[in-house]
Amino acid sequence: MNLYKSEKQTIFYVLALYLSSTLLLITTLFTGYYFYKQEELIHTEKEILKQYSLTLEETLLSVHENSDEKYEYPRFKNFKSAIYDIDKNLIFSTLDTKIENLDKDFFVKDSNAYYVSSLKPYYLGAAYSVVEKKKKPINILNDLIISAMIVITITIITSFFLVKLVLKPLRDNLRLLDNFIKETTHELNTPITTILANIETLDAKSCDEKSMRKLQRIKTASTTISNLYQDLVYLLLNHQISSQNEELNLSEILNQRVHYFSQMANVKKLNLNVDIKEDVYFNADRQKIERLIDNILSNAIKYTNKFTTIKVVLTQHTLSISDEGKGMSQDEISTIFQRYRRFDKTQGGFGIGYSIIKSIIDEYGIKIDIESEIQKGTKVTLSW
Incomplete structure (x- = not known):
């Protein structure tokens, strides 16, 4: 009795079910982790930009108090900035990108992150300030993909051996049944041949x-x-x-x-x-x-x-x-x-x-x- 084909089919179906459910679980967990890290990074970026905004505000205050009619707009090594008047018209900017909307306090555009804050009192006639820094890339995606591949590979190997282990008692019993049928069939040959031969005579x-x-x-x-x-x-x-x-x-x-x-x-x-x-x-x-x-x-x-x-x-x-x-x-x-x-x-x-x-x-x-x-x-x- 050749059970190899049916055994392979059983292993295939069990593995397919097990792996698909495992893959779904891994995908859900890793996707959730990815978005969590993304939100965490955004929160970190926002806090950094807040500090930059405070630095800009303090610098503007210093320039406002110590300058005459002419002054030089401050530049910073870690970030760029811009100031706007009460009507949201641009006063001065070192930004890489033109900002159209100042309604959101934090947003990302192209590869930069921006933070908008209001200035009171209006230093140098500015009512709003915008600070800009390069957005830090999320480097965990490749790590997640590699980790997922490792987990899936280990899962495939483990599940294959588990299925083989579970099927072993069944295979042993079927092998015993197979041997019994073979022996019984062999024993039938002589009496059948004898009966047919005697009937013919x-x-x-x-x-x-x-x-x-x-x-x-x-x-x-x-x-x-x-x-x-x-x-x-x-x-x-x-x-x-x-x-x-x-x-x-x-x-x-x-x-x-x-x-x-x-x-x-x-x-x-x-x-x-x-x-x-x-x-x-x-x-x-x-x-x-x-x-x-x-x-x-x-x-x-x-x-x-x-x-x-x-x-x-x-x-x-x-x-x-x-x-x-x-x-x-x-x-x-x-x-x-x-x-x-x-x-x-x-x-x-x-x-x-x-x-x-x-x-x-x-x-x-x-x-x-x-x-x-x-x-x-x-x-x-x-x-x-």
């Missing part, structure tokens, strides 16, 4: 009608068990055995498989309408082609109604098998290749037939077309 002519019917039922049941056994062997061992491809005479193989299932068809009073073109060849593994034909043919026999006809037609590049059974809906056809998918619980089987069919046609590039109509029947066509 019985002389049907020496049996009365009642015994003949019993013999037919035994043979049909044995054929069903044998077919199920072959399917189980294929599922269990297919991934371990390489294909032995050879040039096969499909016409001969199809005739043999129709004959093999003829007893099952007779029990349901089915008419096998066979049209097989002679000497049709195909390069493939014989056992796999037999599994392919057997599963399509056995499904047709199993799900068709009594006293109806099953048509088997082989041409140079197509094989079609049609029945007059209950049919399938389009929704059922779309999920027919899923392993263990069964649509009729009243019939036997495990729902593995079409899963086997799918793996074989994919290996050999065979196209399959399923036409079905409720209460009218199903037609399966293979083309190559």
